Amino acid sequence: MDIKMERILSRVEKPSRYTGGEYGAYVFDKSTIDTRVAFCFPDVYEIGMSNLGMKILYGLNNQVPGVWCERVFAPWPDMEAEMRSAEIPLYGLESGDPIKGFDLICFTLQYELSYTNILNMLDLAGLPVRSQDRADLTPIVMAGGTCAFNAEPLAPFIDLFVLGEGEEVNLEVLECYRNAKRDGLSKKEFLKLAAKIKGVYVPDFYEVEYHADGTVSSVRAVEGAPERVEKRIIQDLDKVYYPEDTVVPSTEIVHDRVTLELYRGCIRGCRFCQAGYVYRPVRTKSPDVLIEQGINSCMCTGYEEISLSSLSTSDYRELSKLCDGLLDWCEPNYVNLSLPSLRADNFSFELMERVQKVRKSGLTFAPEAGSQRLRDAINKNVREEDIANTCRIAFEGGYRTLKLYFMIGLPTETDEDVIEIARLADRMLKLSRETSKGKRGVKITVSVACFVPKPHTPFQWDAQNTIEEFERKQRLLRQHMPKAINFSWHDPQTSFLEAVFARGDRLLADVLEEAWRLGCKFDGWNEHFSIEKWRKAFENTQVDPEFYAFREREEDEVLPWDHLSSGVLKRHLLSEREAAYRSEITPDCRMNCTGCGANLMLDGGVCNA
Amino acid sequence: MRNLRFVFEKKGRAAYLSHLDVMRTFSRSFHRAEIPLRYTEGFNPHPFISIAHPLSVGVTGSREILDCDVLTDDANLIERVNKYLPEGLKTVQLSDATRKVNEIAFAKYQLTLYYDNRDRLLAAEWLSSLFEKSYIPVMKKSKRGMVEINLAESIDKLKIDVVDDAFGDELKLSVLIKASPAPLNPRYLIESIVEDDLRPDFVRYHREGFLDMQKQSFV
Numbered sequence: 001m002d003i004k005m006e007r008i009l010s011r012v013e014k015p016s017r018y019t020g021g022e023y024g025a026y027v028f029d030k031s032t033i034d035t036r037v038a039f040c041f042p043d044v045y046e047i048g049m050s051n052l053g054m055k056i057l058y059g060l061n062n063q064v065p066g067v068w069c070e071r072v073f074a075p076w077p078d079m080e081a082e083m084r085s086a087e088i089p090l091y092g093l094e095s096g097d098p099i100k101g102f103d104l105i106c107f108t109l110q111y112e113l114s115y116t117n118i119l120n121m122l123d124l125a126g127l128p129v130r131s132q133d134r135a136d137l138t139p140i141v142m143a144g145g146t147c148a149f150n151a152e153p154l155a156p157f158i159d160l161f162v163l164g165e166g167e168e169v170n171l172e173v174l175e176c177y178r179n180a181k182r183d184g185l186s187k188k189e190f191l192k193l194a195a196k197i198k199g200v201y202v203p204d205f206y207e208v209e210y211h212a213d214g215t216v217s218s219v220r221a222v223e224g225a226p227e228r229v230e231k232r233i234i235q236d237l238d239k240v241y242y243p244e245d246t247v248v249p250s251t252e253i254v255h256d257r258v259t260l261e262l263y264r265g266c267i268r269g270c271r272f273c274q275a276g277y278v279y280r281p282v283r284t285k286s287p288d289v290l291i292e293q294g295i296n297s298c299m300c301t302g303y304e305e306i307s308l309s310s311l312s313t314s315d316y317r318e319l320s321k322l323c324d325g326l327l328d329w330c331e332p333n334y335v336n337l338s339l340p341s342l343r344a345d346n347f348s349f350e351l352m353e354r355v356q357k358v359r360k361s362g363l364t365f366a367p368e369a370g371s372q373r374l375r376d377a378i379n380k381n382v383r384e385e386d387i388a389n390t391c392r393i394a395f396e397g398g399y400r401t402l403k404l405y406f407m408i409g410l411p412t413e414t415d416e417d418v419i420e421i422a423r424l425a426d427r428m429l430k431l432s433r434e435t436s437k438g439k440r441g442v443k444i445t446v447s448v449a450c451f452v453p454k455p456h457t458p459f460q461w462d463a464q465n466t467i468e469e470f471e472r473k474q475r476l477l478r479q480h481m482p483k484a485i486n487f488s489w490h491d492p493q494t495s496f497l498e499a500v501f502a503r504g505d506r507l508l509a510d511v512l513e514e515a516w517r518l519g520c521k522f523d524g525w526n527e528h529f530s531i532e533k534w535r536k537a538f539e540n541t542q543v544d545p546e547f548y549a550f551r552e553r554e555e556d557e558v559l560p561w562d563h564l565s566s567g568v569l570k571r572h573l574l575s576e577r578e579a580a581y582r583s584e585i586t587p588d589c590r591m592n593c594t595g596c597g598a599n600l601m602l603d604g605g606v607c608n609a
Numbered sequence: 610m611r612n613l614r615f616v617f618e619k620k621g622r623a624a625y626l627s628h629l630d631v632m633r634t635f636s637r638s639f640h641r642a643e644i645p646l647r648y649t650e651g652f653n654p655h656p657f658i659s660i661a662h663p664l665s666v667g668v669t670g671s672r673e674i675l676d677c678d679v680l681t682d683d684a685n686l687i688e689r690v691n692k693y694l695p696e697g698l699k700t701v702q703l704s705d706a707t708r709k710v711n712e713i714a715f716a717k718y719q720l721t722l723y724y725d726n727r728d729r730l731l732a733a734e735w736l737s738s739l740f741e742k743s744y745i746p747v748m749k750k751s752k753r754g755m756v757e758i759n760l761a762e763s764i765d766k767l768k769i770d771v772v773d774d775a776f777g778d779e780l781k782l783s784v785l786i787k788a789s790p791a792p793l794n795p796r797y798l799i800e801s802i803v804e805d806d807l808r809p810d811f812v813r814y815h816r817e818g819f820l821d822m823q824k825q826s827f828v
């Protein structure tokens with residue numbers, strides 16, 4: 001380590017974020033490498049290193065001979081200031097080399113509020129933030145992840161996006177790039193070739209026209225790019241690469257454990273949930289493969305915990321078999337198994353008891369809405385009796401904390417629905433007092449988020465509540481919430497900004513750049529988020545954010561992301577929206593396929609939910 | 610069951626790991642090497658691992674001590690563990706943990722003081738006389754807030770050397786710091802320097818090892 005860096009590291013918070021050198025990091029002899037890749041996570045190390053997708057793509061790229069993929073995270077502002085004043089450009093953690101000279105710079109888009117960090121990281125790397133100002137083939141800046149399904153606000157900055165699951169398409173783009181480099185192609189020639197790969201979206205090859213009222217009138221593909229970009233999925237999850245020997249951080253991160261993905265997609269169809277729609281259809285991993293990968297991962301990494309993760313873990317058909325198989329190995333080896341996101345039913349609870357014998361960590365449920373009427377409208381298929389029954393058994397069995405997650409501002413919501421959140425919490429409180437007589441009381445936490453309508457969901461046309469409306473509903477809740485409940489709520493300002501960018505178009509790119517120039521970064525972090533700077537950015541660029549957040553779209557309006565396909569038909573989203581307004585539930589994919597269209601992405605065309 | 614003492618070095622990029630980071634990293638490398646450990650009984654079992662006088666973040670060490678209960682007779686543990694440790698952590702010696710760590714009487718430190726474009730010779734002279742005093746006041750955080758302590762009571766054999774280096778701006782300060790009643794962070798040495806022009810621009814801290822009452826190496 002050079003003395004300049006040593007001095008800097010002695011002054012910054014959590015210096016091990018910036019050193020690299022962890023066990024299992026890929027380090028190669030540069031003379032064997034012809035392609036350098038930077039995998040960039042636009043948030044701090046502890047967050048980025050907790051992300052399974054990052055570990056998959058990092059591992060996968062490094063399996064390719066001649067390719068070296070390194071990790072890059074957003075430096076915290078104290079480190080950024082040091083780097084800027086010492087003129088140290090953004091570097092890869094493995095080699096310490098500046099990423100400016102790398103071939104591919106790949107960002108993962110997990111949440112809208114990380115967009116300013118992307119611009120900041122490009123700038124810290126010493127690169128122009130706009131694609132048009134980066135003329136050469138090297139580096140190509142690409143991005144993928146959930147937010148790529150509406151990539152428009154980032155369109156002028158990113159050379160190409162990949163839609164959907166990345167395991168195959170990333171390698172195809174990598175190969176396309178290596179050929180282009182070998183053949184001496186220009187950036188544009190490469191992008192034209194890349195745009196032919198299924199799942200690749202080159203925003204520059206789409207011309208967007210607007211109506212006088214600011215809505216999109218048309219999106220036209222040019223340069224031979226496809227009219228609609230279809231997302232990619234992995235057909236057989238049992239065969240896809242899984243990073244058993246992943247890099248193991250030495251310092252503490254948020255999710256510091258082996259993560260097993262039981263399946264992708266979700267059978268439930270909650271109408272507010274973007275992940276539930278854009279990751280369709282459900283594809284399952286077999287328990288035998290998962291058991292083997294779980295055990296091997298623990299042996300390779302030394303982790304003492306395995307977490308089973310998927311959108312709704314209880315829906316995994318062979319959950320019992322999987323847990324038994326893992327526990328057989330875990331128990332004698334002192335490895336813990338954890339099961340987040342279980343449903344409120346007896347089966348799940350018994351399983352949790354069996355798995356987490358020792359640590360009664362507490363119960364967590366996400367009813368999302370207080371009244372059954374609104375839960376039906378959002379298709380959140382959970383009944384209060386189920387929650388109450390599970391809570392009763394749990395409280396009697398010694399559980400001492402209960403966390404309940406809700407949203408306010410959901411379409412069709414009335415004040416009565418809002419107040420019902422407080423009443424539900426109150427009923428759980430009473431229940432806890434009845435069941436835990438003589439014992440220490442149960443601590444109940446109610447956390448209320450502000451609903452953000454997301455693209456590719458049935459609520460993509462709906463208006464978000466205004467900030468005043470959110471604040472009014474929060475006050476209403478506070479009035480009705482029993483004092484004994486620990487009540488917390490989200491800042492509506494950040495949810496507002498998230499809503500603007502979630503359903504934004506290309507005109508927001510100027511706002512984003514202006515906000516970043518005004519100093520916005522780490523917008524997802526309370527201590528850095530500044531609504532004043534953002535307001536200024538909207539003002540300076542004369543863009544009205546309310547147009548994006550608070551406006552209900554016409555159903556025949558061209559949406560900025562209509563040319564990006566998740567595989568789910570717009571027709572289906574509309575019929576789900578109508579059902580929501582009738583407070584009608586839709587059966588889950590296992591009970592009855594409602595023909596969303598995602599099955600057509602499967603070889604064979606039939607979902608096995 | 611054996612109670613083993615791993616003598617290890619912590620340097621390079623691993624210097625920035627905290628005490629808990631080092632514990633965690635060793636424990637994981639034992640798992641990776643498939644070395645069976647003895648666990649505590651009870652609700653939340655954890656392996657018996659302890660580190661003597663843990664180093665703070667940013668400080669390197671040549672002969673740090675980690676004691677651990679293992680359930681194997683394998684004689685080759687050094688290689689097995691080292692294969693699974695990250696860059697910067699390395700076991701250099703292994704023995705049974707027979708001596709009690711409370712026999713540690715001193716920690717031997719070497720500090721490198723950087724005086725950027727300043728007269729280090731002058732600084733060396735001043736510092737030598739400063740640290741010879743029998744009363745060196747320094748403020749230390751305690752449970753009762755900031756209290757003044759006498760640094761002179763905690764240090765021994767302090768020596769300042771002017772060595773040849775590339776820029777001619779380094780001083781080497783070697784010192785023994787008493788391990789009891791409470792080991793003092795070597796940063797207090799620098800904090801006790803009140804004169805601005807004697808304060809170095811940067812200091813590198815390195816612990817060479819531990820000594821017993823007779824000032825012999827502890828391990």
Ligand code: SF4
Nearest residue numbers: 589593594596599607
């Ligand atoms: S096609 Fe049918 S079963 Fe498949 S995801 Fe869509 S609704 Fe569910």
